[in-house]
Amino acid sequence: MSKVTVFGAGAWGSTMAQVLSDAGNDVLLWGRSQQVIDEINSSHTNTKYLGSHVLPSAIAATTDLSSAFEFTDIYVLAIPAQQLRTTLQEWKGNFSSDCTIVSTLKGIEISSQMRMTEVIVDVLGPHKIAIITGPNLADELVLRQPAGAVSAAPTLELAEFVRDVFRTPYYRVYTSIDVMGCELAGAIKSVIALAVGISIGMGFGENTQAMLITRGLNEVARLCAAHGSDPLSAAGLAGMGDLVASCGSPLSRNRTFGEVLGRSGSMAKAREQVAKTVEGVASAQAVVEIAHRVGVEVPVIEAVAEIVSEQLSPADALQKLMEITTKGENFIR
Template sequence: MSKVTVLGAGAWGSTMAQVLSDAGNHVLVWGRNQEIVNEINTSHTNRKYLDENVLPLGLSATTNLSEAFEYSNIYVLAVPAQTLRENLKSWKPLVDSDATYISTLKGIEVSTLSRMTEIVHEEMNTENVALITGPNLATELILRQPAGAVAAAPTKILAEKTLKLFATPYYRVYTSTDVLGCELAGAIKSVIALAVGISIGMGFGENTQAMLITRGLNEVARLCAAHGADPLSAAGLAGMGDLVASCGSPLSRNRTFGEVLGRSGSMAVAREHVAKTVEGVASSNAVLEIAHRVGVEVPVIEAVADVVAGTISPSDALDRLMEITTRAENFIR
């Protein structure tokens, strides 16, 4: 049993706090919104993000950063990916020098093309950084429906420590030391989910979705391999598992945003209808730049990035994908 601080009181932070609490840990959630913090402490709900679902009674929350960092030296990161570096800079004077950081974030920093764990390394000057990732939709996980995840860390010891923090009867956690592969896969799948959502919004069915998911997985695997990661990570929970959940569920923000974009052909309309953070939109061009940096062709990712940038329409993107010259289908080429 450990004390754990969860930094972020949104849907994902609150859901991760529940998992950690159910795993037997003492958990304190930090958030900026005083109303949400008060609600967690008094009625044990977070209706803005999680409807009427009741959080564990032992879970507490605070808006006081000093209190949050004094509570423990295990910090679970659940803030929006594009704000991580800014947050870490402001938190640095308050953190425990021996702290362990566990990222739950999926994305690539737009300005630097850095992965989330790389940002923690850079800003906090520590190697004690792990990652938990996989097909975990908050709306289902908060109901304690069975789910799987990967705890990835530079060392087996840290990966095992992370596993023990999160493992519950309904949350099955596996370990990996391929942080790079697991993290890349989690970031890239958001872009593929946008592509699938766009196709659904345009009225296309399962055949089109299956093509985009499969070819998208191929792009994930080739990008992982080109960076020296284990391409098999793309076939596991961090890759294929997360891709299936994000592309197949209407609960996925990336797929939902893509559907509105496919129907309307307008980024402005899509942003109006899906107000929450959509990481595939923020990261699409960054993921494309990462691919260009290592010379990997990623036509699905490139098409999505161009649609998000407004340089082509969704129908133009699909036409472009269908005109690409085909060749022997290999998982990694």
């Protein structure tokens, strides 16, 4: 059994705390809201984010940052991706040189086009850093429905350690040493899920969704290959698995946001109706810039970026996408 601190008491952080507790760990959950933290400690619920679901009574929660860091040297990050740099800069003095940091964040930093682990290294310097990623919708995982994930780290030893910390009878964790590929796949799938949601909102059916998912996966694989990572990561849980869950489930924020956007044609209405962090909206243009940097064509991702930046309407973007010259269907080229 390990001691683990989870930073972030939203739906995802609370769900991760439950998984870690079910895995036999001693878990401390940190959050900013005193009201949320008091409720978790007194009632073992987090009604703001998880409704009436009851969390394990063994989970303790705190708003005290010093206590959260002093509790252990294993830290799980479950905070919004675009707030990562600012948050780490505030917390920088609390991380010991030998601590283990596990990122559960999926996204690309807008200002730098860095992946989340790159942001961590940029702010904190070299550490033992791993990620947990995969098709893990919080509303299903918190119900202990069977799910799979990937523990990716620069070394197999660290990936296996993190796997063992998270593994439960319902949470099946595989290992990978392709951090870049798993992270890119996890970030880009949010943009593809937006595209699928937009098509659903426009009234299109399974054929359109299948085209966007498959060609989107092709873009993920080519981007992974262009960066020197394993394109097969795009075909695993971090890529295809996460893509299927995000594109196929109404629980997915990205798909839900896309549906409202496709139906209304209005970013303002979509933001009004989906009042939660939608990482695909934030990351779309950053992913396009990453692709252009390595000379990879990403028409599906570009279409989404043009829609969310309000350069094109959903109808015009889809028409532009359909007019692109087709080539031989090769997964990597």
